[in-house]
Amino acid sequence: MTYAPQLKIAATYMRGGTSKGVFFKRSELPAAAQQPGAARDRLMLRVIGSPDPYGKQTDGMGGATSSTSKVVILDKSTRANHDVDYLFGQVAIDQAFVDWSGNCGNLTAAVGAFAITQGLIAPERVPADGLCEVRIWQANIEKTIIAQVPMRNGQVQEAGDFELDGVTFPAAEVQVAFIDPAADDDGAGGAMFPTGNVVDEFDVPGFGKLQATFINAGIPTIFVNAKEIGYTGTELQGAINEDAQALARFETLRAHGALQMGLIQSLEEAAARQHTPKIAFVAPPADYTASSGKAIAASEIDLLVRALSMGKLHHAMMGTAAVAIAAAAAVPGTLVNLAAGGGEREQVTFGHPSGTLRVGAAAECQAGQWTVTKAIMSRSARILMDGWVYVPAEQV
Known part of the structure; x- marks a missing residue:
């Protein structure tokens, strides 16, 4: 040949x-x-x-x-x-x-x-x-x-x-501003919250009934409470990525959430859509040690967030998921907002496996629909x- x-x-x-x-x-x-x-x-x-x-x-x-x-x-x-x-x-x-x-x-x-x-x-x-x-x-x-x-x-x-x-x-x-980051062409009909609610309850095999915030901002993301799925929010990669059963359960959660968001029409379609939606779990602030050995104090952060990408816990935080965190934190009543203490806020600092990150967003409610006009973060x-x-x- x-x-x-x-x-x-x-x-x-x-x-x-x-x-x-x-x-x-x-x-x-x-x-x-x-x-x-x-x-x-x-x-x-x-x-x-x-x-x-x-x-x-x-x-x-x-x-x-x-x-x-x-x-x-x-x-x-x-x-x-x-x-x-x-x-x-x-x-x-x-x-x-x-x-x-x-x-x-x-x-x-x-x-x-x-x-x-x-x-x-x-x-x-x-x-x-x-x-x-x-x-x-x-x-x-x-x-x-x-x-x-x-x-x-x-x-x-x-x-x-x-x-x-x-x-x-x-x-x-390098400062990056995401303008009007809510997705409008990804099966969500233009809504930042595709179900019309800032918090939903849905049933997932292996988990039972869970509360979730489904949001299209930056990237379609499903937020759940860490405590409801058996975690603290202080986990590092090994705690999840070395647990095949846990990864399989998260994929089940992701598939059912994608269906709930209208991103797919059947559970089988989730396998061909690995990049979206993302799964993230949140918790109130707590002390923990980052993957580098750096001590993160609860007083330094507003909440804890862990997120999965392509079936594995991310070593830090995806930028698009950080936009979703900023947007959700700015809307009173979402799981992200409640984990950060509730109320109105334009920025949050969250703890992730590698340390901390500050993000900001400007949210407003018009005719009963929440929108985010801009989300900002710094990167290099x-x-x-x-x-x-x-x-x-x-x-x-």
């Missing part, structure tokens, strides 16, 4: 927040992969090294976790008042599947820097010093995001003293490697 040489494709490996991913300009992808479909999915799977029955992604760029098995495709935007179109793909590790159903809030922090360095932003919009406002169209969920990227001497500033729990080294701060980002990825031609 004759084998063709490997394809050489321009790419950049970047960290954004607590995630890493391979970034591409759409125009530099092979022609067949410039459009959505099987060819694009095959390429992304091969770049990342999936499906890998060993679960290691050794023969690709993936890091064998949900936080490091990601791809981003960027293009100049044709939309008015936007600079760049941002498409995110969550690549399954052990399955031949790329989920394009949601956003990655962490990698959003790297989108602006990539767009600037790759010449996707009009030069007149890029200051030599100060902040460059990058107006991003998030194509997965059709929402606007605005990133404030620091510039110095005409270059993106990546070094700095901003510390982000879950990231080892400090870097420059930097280029890890820039050059090319190589993919066997016959597999694309």
